[in-house]
Amino acid sequence: MSLKYDICVVGGCGHVGLPLAAAFAKKGLKVCIYDINAAALKTVQTKKAPFLEKGLDKILKKTVDKTLFLSNQPAVVSQAKFVVVVIGTPVDEYLNPKFNDIRSFFIKLMPQFRQGQILILRSTVFPGTSALINKLFKKHRKQVEVTFCPERIAEGKALEELSELPQLISGFSRKAITQIEKLFSKIAKETIELTPLEAELAKIFINSFRYLRFAIANQFFQIANSHGVEYYKIYHAITHNYPRAKGFAKAGFAAGPCLLKDTMQLAAFSRNTFFLGHAAMLINEGLPNYIMSQLKLKFDLAEKKVGILGMAFKGDSDDPRDSLSYKLKKLLELESQEVFCQDAYIKDKRFVKTPQELIRRSDIVIIGTPHTQYRKLTFGGKQVVDIWDLYGKGVMFK
Ligand SMILES: NC(=O)c1ccc[n+]([C@@H]2O[C@H](COP(=O)([O-])OP(=O)(O)OC[C@H]3O[C@@H](n4cnc5c(N)ncnc54)[C@H](O)[C@@H]3O)[C@@H](O)[C@H]2O)c1
Known part of the structure; x- marks a missing residue:
């Protein structure tokens, strides 16, 4: 037929x-x-x-x-x-x-x-x-x-x-x-x-591998930062003309609909003996909390208006699924005076319309997503938190 x-x-x-x-x-x-x-x-x-x-x-x-x-x-x-x-x-x-x-x-x-x-x-x-x-x-x-x-x-x-x-x-x-x-x-x-089982494992191995790689960067960033050292100065020194550092990741929100979920599937498959996977989850999912705790140490956050620039789970995407920018937003809503959000691609009535408006209204701007469209922005002396080093100026700059 x-x-x-x-x-x-x-x-x-x-x-x-x-x-x-x-x-x-x-x-x-x-x-x-x-x-x-x-x-x-x-x-x-x-x-x-x-x-x-x-x-x-x-x-x-x-x-x-x-x-x-x-x-x-x-x-x-x-x-x-x-x-x-x-x-x-x-x-x-x-x-x-x-x-x-x-x-x-x-x-x-x-x-x-x-x-x-x-x-x-x-x-x-x-x-x-x-x-x-x-x-x-x-x-x-x-x-x-x-x-x-x-x-x-x-x-x-x-x-x-x-x-x-x-x-x-x-x-x-x-x-x-x-x-x-x-x-x-x-x-x-x-x-x-x-074989089917090999292919099923291959898929979750690669996603878990990527998730772990980001967790390594996020942990190194936290270690350096907690000792008052600029992570990206070390990052650039390590990766410059050093082939064995190929794949050494930048810090940033490791999120989205796949990496965490698949790492946790592998954890479930290994009857929760995938210790590296669980550690990676704690580090990556804990990054918004870490950023907030650092801001609380430096500023009277309750008196500050904070803007999050980028809500998608990764740069140049319009996909908000499981984005850590939303987790950061929730935490900041509890601790700061006011929170503003903007995204280059996601349309949401609750967001401010332009990055310029967000910068104008905020005391502190956090780069949530490294969209290419944001690369040319200027911040007029506002405090910026750039965990991605999108601007090449390190994590905290004015
Ligand atoms: N998004 C990625 O980058 C990516 C990459 C590789 C693998 N995956 C995997 O691919 C799968 C799909 O992910 P996605 O991001 O495309 O999800 P998605 O939510 O974008 O797409 C799923 C689609 O399935 C449809 N759907 C749901 N239930 C249905 C049903 N009962 N009958 C018919 N249609 C139905 C939904 O309406 C939706 O359009 C997941 O297993 C994911 O882990 C995703």
Whole structure:
């Protein structure tokens, strides 16, 4: 029976799903997005991306209604050879995996799957999830080939990275692996085959590795700063013409929807013996508290108005998910006279409109996110806290 689409991307309006769907559609494959976010579907239907992603609007303009189609109906899942699932990783409020949510999701979608389809799990999952889903299909007597091919892009660079990064692929049968290898070779230069458990671990290892790397920088920053030493003077000395310091991170808020969550998934997988991961969490999540405690030592904070410049979880992004700027805001609301927020990309009625207005109204300005747009700002002698060294003047300057 001929199928309407080559690929159906479930969760295809998200930060991972949409660039992937667009990349395949650009190559001429017929792709259908199935998503439950009505607002995002509406935006993509007008050929616009619902979030910042370099080059995405251009591809949507060329592909929507030609090779890229959209639906809020689960029935489209039956109409594709490959079904990519890239919904958010279900975790509870303690960042522990919620396998029941994934199971319920697949049980609900089960009637739409048909014999011979290939499922590509693309969400970051708790190790062992692919095997459990494979079993679930067998239990429901659905001959669907289950594969796991984790996404490794960084938001904002997805399209560029999809073609540059090797794709990790894994599956439970040779037949399925051969087919997904062929599929991914249409958009990527290289594929690397692993077993599903290896691929699941590979994904959370790399995210945990990055989270730990930022924690090292944040701890070094706190050690130096607590002894009255400028961290960036040491940082520049260490990294200048010293190849072994490659990858030595700058300090800053290590946040967002992936790194902490995946580090905590690895902690749960290792039955809470991932001590480095827990230490990294304490350091990274504690950075807003550290900054506030330092400000309290230097100033009568209750008398000061503080502005946070940048609310997105990383530079040049419009994604506020799990951003530590919001945690800092909450802490400052308890301790300072008034808090102002601004972001170059996030629209929020509670924010002041421009960085200039924020600087004018604040006694102290904290750089929450190192957006490129902020690089040229001047602060008119106001106290600035720049944990990122965006201005090359160290952490505290006037
Ligand atoms: N954001 C990143 O940079 C990144 C990078 C690599 C991997 N990941 C992983 O990719 C996965 C998705 O992350 P994201 O950032 O794209 O999340 P997202 O929230 O941006 O996208 C998820 C999409 O799934 C849709 N969705 C949720 N439930 C659904 C359902 N039942 N049926 C259909 N659609 C549904 C949502 O409406 C949303 O559009 C996560 O596992 C994440 O850890 C994310």
